[in-house]
Amino acid sequence: MIVGARISALMMIATLAAALVLTLIPVPPVVASARPAFYTMTVLFWIANQPYRFGLLAAWVAGLMIDIVYGTPLAEHGLAMAVAAYGMIKIREWLWGLPLIQQTILLAPVLLVYEFVLFWIDGVAGLNVDPWYRWLPVVSSALLWPAWAYLLERIARVEIRRSR
Template sequence: MIQNDRVGIFWIAFSVSVSLVVALAPLPTVVAAGRPLFYPATLLFWVLMQPTRFGVGTAWLGGLLLDVIFGTPLGQHALALALAAYATVRLRSILWTLAPLQQLVLLLPIFAGYEFVLFWIDGVMGVSTSMLWRWLPVLTTGLIWPFWSALLERVALLEVR
């Protein structure tokens, strides 16, 4: 685990940028509906592993970036990511001691909470979405989390060692 190592800002920025590109990559509609939440998963990984650099404020700013890119109501993703980051910070003492597959048990409700906040705000705004398409990204994020977190840790360790 890299929670005690100082990871270079280049690798953090690189991983966040790659996750944003993956989140924005055009896909067929059926495939895009199940796209994992790469960007939130990456931000929450860094909130978990580098708490002195990433926290609720960074997640809020990252969410604002998503709001601007996707054209959603300003603050929608920001609020969802800030709440998810807060939950991750609160559970950090437990999460960082667990293996990625075990972390998933605690992170899956956080990802579901992230999607619920988006769902709630969309409902207030009158935007309708199929329930399957709304919750499918949570499940696919759960499937990729062990692999994604291992990849992010490997990339971060390139500079630490």
């Protein structure tokens, strides 16, 4: 992973927007409950890849966008995203040294934390949802991470080459 090279904010926003579109495309309910968290993965990727330019605050704002499109109480997903980002900041130095496949194992707990914060807030708010569905995206996201991170890395590399 090439870490810290200067990626323009525009590029990061564009990838986040694309991931958000993938999160929103209507699919049958069965697929929807197992849909990988593209958006969360993208935020976490930039946290790891751009330690100087994409931090907790950016992750929080990115999470707020989810609250807007989902119509959940403002800052619910914001908080979950920031907590996951904090986890990512803690593990990213190990992550840098690992091949993509092995990163999956480190990443799964971070994704689990993200879902858990949402689960917990829903519980406090008295929303009872089938908890079983909650954990499916963790599995599918972790499995998809190598491919998704590879794609984002390619995009980042093109951007670096272009800016030189």
